[in-house]
Amino acid sequence: MRAELVREWTGLRREVQRRIDGLVGAGREIGVQVAAYLDGRPIVSAVSGLADEATGAPVTPDTPFPSYSIGKGLTSTVVHVLAERGVLGYDLRIADVWPEYARHGKQDTTLRHVLTHAAGVPQMPPYATAADLLDWDEMCRAVAGSAPLWEPGTRHGLHEWTYGWLIGEVVRRTAHKPIAWVLAEEVARPLRADRELFFGVPPEQVNRVARLKDRNWSAMLHTLSEHLENFDTVAPPGVRPDATLANRRDVLRADIPAIATVSARAVARMYAALMGEVDGVRLISAERLKLITTTRTDGPDWAVGGDLPKTLGYVAQPGCDRIGWSGDGGGLSGCYPDVGLAVAVTKNYLSAGDGDPLEDIAATIHAAVAER
Template structure:
């Protein structure tokens, strides 16, 4: 696979040299083996950490699936059975399965919420638990942009007795040897490895969203928009907000590889449970995103970067990061970047994933 590594290196180097990217990482695993680990950009290497916003939702979903496989959680357990406060206002029927499929009915945040509040775990969990759902839990799906992380993260804490960051390290990253390259809040000891994000067309897209758009219920003011200004705040980077993550492309690709197969003797979920992750759970219109979005248990399905493969599952993030697994090809892929983009001609991740798919097919 030396040829595909060289080809990807050439592409990412040209993207940076042309100014279309500032810093980028690409990684891929096939049959549990690393086949691509490429990067480009000044001061960037394979160990550099990039904040990748909702790509982190795939990390949190993975943690939940590992805990279910170990018998520490169950998909049909009501969240309130572990977290009684969450049952307020009729949310007592919401289950772990509902949380994974964005069906708990609490995607919203208060209009004046501040970045400082996002950094306060206990405050955010109490706020979400006290909210009235926008719809009957389980009756509809609507993207829980920020709240996905605290809803599931606090459930994990109640089930394991561990803070969510420690649970991630114990059950996912340490067994895979990536405990130093996949985080929620970034420890101070690794802060100098974080590549600052760069404002791009993604911020312009957020600013152009109409004030009455449902999406702004989930990200209600510019201070908590998932953009470079927030991601570069030291207090936010240190905080655990499990709808997002700071990671390397290598670590994300390795995690997905260990979901669909064995990586250096480690498999995160038993093979017989794998189809549960990518089985279609809903394709109904999403009440926050405003369009149908195929969802599995915690992952999006058939994203453009996967070539539309219906069993490929993963998660993308604001500004263009993505990580996913393609079980049919026994392939995993991750793309991280520093410049957040939303331009129509930005198909960099899609093109790189297609290049790698073509190479393994050949």
């Protein structure tokens, strides 16, 4: 069966490899990973270019890349694994396990509100710095002490940074373990991805991490700040998701579960295990998969202004059938439940505009599967 699978998708793998080699050869990318799983089995695993220009280290399938919002998909997956085991429920009131969170009328906020980015606390302290991101207790106090910007459940808006501490602290108080531990032991290790899925990267693994580089993403962040009324509220100047912040060793080593450090192979494997078995491992039931991939919000997102529809923990990507998370400035991840396909792309050039060839590659993979 595996040999037949290899033969069936040889043409697709060659096409993906040709395209990412072309992007690297043309200087549009430095290093790229692309991975896809169909019905729990790998059909694409392609890499090209360098993980680190300074050292000349090549990208390999297990190279972890700092990946910003792709990490939110890992955070959400931890919640669903714990829900599957009865450790917590989506209608859990946050204040019931985190009493300090009840301040300023937040006592009825539920985990469901958080998963759909409807909790009303997307704001960061305006003068937040990278050092603040490293202090778990400080950030949890800041989130708990925030007054909601809207009544929970009445609108939705990207909780760019606060999503991680909201979910992470609930996990810590219900599972009695840090969310990084739960990810490692309940998701990464069963999937044999414990060297490729991280919140805080262990010290002995940091030198394996790819280095990001700005192409024009910093300029885009500045443009977003100028034109989106609420952008600086969720991503103040001191903690904008850029290459400089992602490359900091102290940030890489910290548990900041709105972001993560991952390989494309491991993320695709995780999404595949949400939909079905991957080498005997299935993370959630078919019933829960349907529940968590149903779109729950509508209307414009408060933070980004445009459409960003949410399911329970993921984004229903506008313009395609993928459920998952894309990274700020590059990279994407998610699944197409109707066809059993999981796809992930990581890269180290952070960029915006000029088309999105990696999104096109994901669309090519999806089309090949849908048309077979």
